[in-house]
Amino acid sequence: MKIGQVSEKSGLPTKTIRYYESIGLVAPAGRTAAGYRAYDKNDLETLKFIQRARSLGFSIQEVSALLMLWNDRNRASAQVKELAKRHVEEIDRKVAELQSMKETLSTLIDKCHGDDRPNCPILNDLANVR
Amino acid sequence: MKIGQVSEKSGLPTKTIRYYESIGLVAPAGRTAAGYRAYDKNDLETLKFIQRARSLGFSIQEVSALLMLWNDRNRASAQVKELAKRHVEEIDRKVAELQSMKETLSTLIDKCHGDDRPNCPILNDLANVR
DNA sequence: CTTGACCTTACCATTACTGGAAGCTCCATA
DNA sequence: TATGGAGCTTCCAGTAATGGTAAGGTCAAG
Numbered sequence: 141m142k143i144g145q146v147s148e149k150s151g152l153p154t155k156t157i158r159y160y161e162s163i164g165l166v167a168p169a170g171r172t173a174a175g176y177r178a179y180d181k182n183d184l185e186t187l188k189f190i191q192r193a194r195s196l197g198f199s200i201q202e203v204s205a206l207l208m209l210w211n212d213r214n215r216a217s218a219q220v221k222e223l224a225k226r227h228v229e230e231i232d233r234k235v236a237e238l239q240s241m242k243e244t245l246s247t248l249i250d251k252c253h254g255d256d257r258p259n260c261p262i263l264n265d266l267a268n269v270r
Numbered sequence: 271m272k273i274g275q276v277s278e279k280s281g282l283p284t285k286t287i288r289y290y291e292s293i294g295l296v297a298p299a300g301r302t303a304a305g306y307r308a309y310d311k312n313d314l315e316t317l318k319f320i321q322r323a324r325s326l327g328f329s330i331q332e333v334s335a336l337l338m339l340w341n342d343r344n345r346a347s348a349q350v351k352e353l354a355k356r357h358v359e360e361i362d363r364k365v366a367e368l369q370s371m372k373e374t375l376s377t378l379i380d381k382c383h384g385d386d387r388p389n390c391p392i393l394n395d396l397a398n399v400r
Numbered sequence: 401c402t403t404g405a406c407c408t409t410a411c412c413a414t415t416a417c418t419g420g421a422a423g424c425t426c427c428a429t430a
Numbered sequence: 431t432a433t434g435g436a437g438c439t440t441c442c443a444g445t446a447a448t449g450g451t452a453a454g455g456t457c458a459a460g
Binding site: 401402403404405406407408409410411412413414415416417418419420421422423424425426427428429430 | 431432433434435436437438439440441442443444445446447448449450451452453454455456457458459460
Binding site: 193213215224234259 | 315318319322323325326327336339340342343344345346347348350351352354355357358361362364365368369371372374375376378379382383384385386387388389390392393395396397398
């Protein structure tokens with residue numbers, strides 16, 4: 141398989157696949173005589189794994205750790221669970237922050253009549269005019 | 271006021287204040303004879319405004335728009351409201367994405383016994399072993 | 401034999417900063 | 431008066447994870 145095929149099948153842009161190779165997230169691909177990257181089924185599975193982990197919001201660093209655990213037949217599932225739990229906590233933190241922003245904004249939006257008049261509680265709040 | 275003072279009072283690092291000047295978000299500060307940046311009360315208010323808008327998650331671009339609206343005595347509050355509403359929608363999208371990730375992960379975490387045994391539903395799912 | 405799709409590397413841009421180096425300036429203290 | 435340290439200056443580089451574009455090589459079809 142050439143990079144276009146694995147891109148199609150993994151859902152990762154070719155650019156991204158080359159990038160992952162360049163940063164050492166995946167081992168350098170084999171090459172054809174012409175210098176094209178050549179992938180086998182195994183490589184594809186790895187890229188799919190990465191794509192799924194990324195889509196769950198794991199950072200490249202975390203994906204790297206997950207890959208190592210995945211390739212370690214003897215790892216304890218506790219390690220993976222721990223990593224996943226920490227990631228969920230991180231997600232929770234982000235959600236809480238966003239919710240808090242939303243709450244403040246929604247309150248301000250409700251107070252703003254939003255017509256042609258210039259008076260605007262949103263700007264007043266940002267300007268700390270209370 | 272020198273940059274250290276406005277940094278203190280605005281909650282923005284000096285680095286960040288210089289950065290905002292360099293990208294044109296704020297006008298170049300005045301200078302003392304020695305070449306130090308000199309700020310007045312007005313400059314400080316602008317930086318505080320920016321700090322608050324950023325803390326509500328507005329991008330630099332959006333903050334720039336808000337600043338223009340803030341400085342426009344005749345703007346319609348409808349414009350500000352529109353901008354804020356779009357930002358809230360953006361927040362909603364991010365939250366939904368994070369919630370979806372969290373849901374998937376939580377399900378997997380629950381299924382993983384997390385002990386010394388190597389079998390791990392989390393990795394199995396990432397590897398698409400179903 | 402040429403066209404067009406696909407591949408290669410290399411470099412710049414993005415977002416919003418943050419860190420560090422090398423060198424001024426200012427003020428207080430010995 | 432010298433000196434030391436805090437604070438200021440500019441410039442360069444790096445972060446995460448790509449996206450964009452250029453300039454060029456390769457391959458199969460018509």
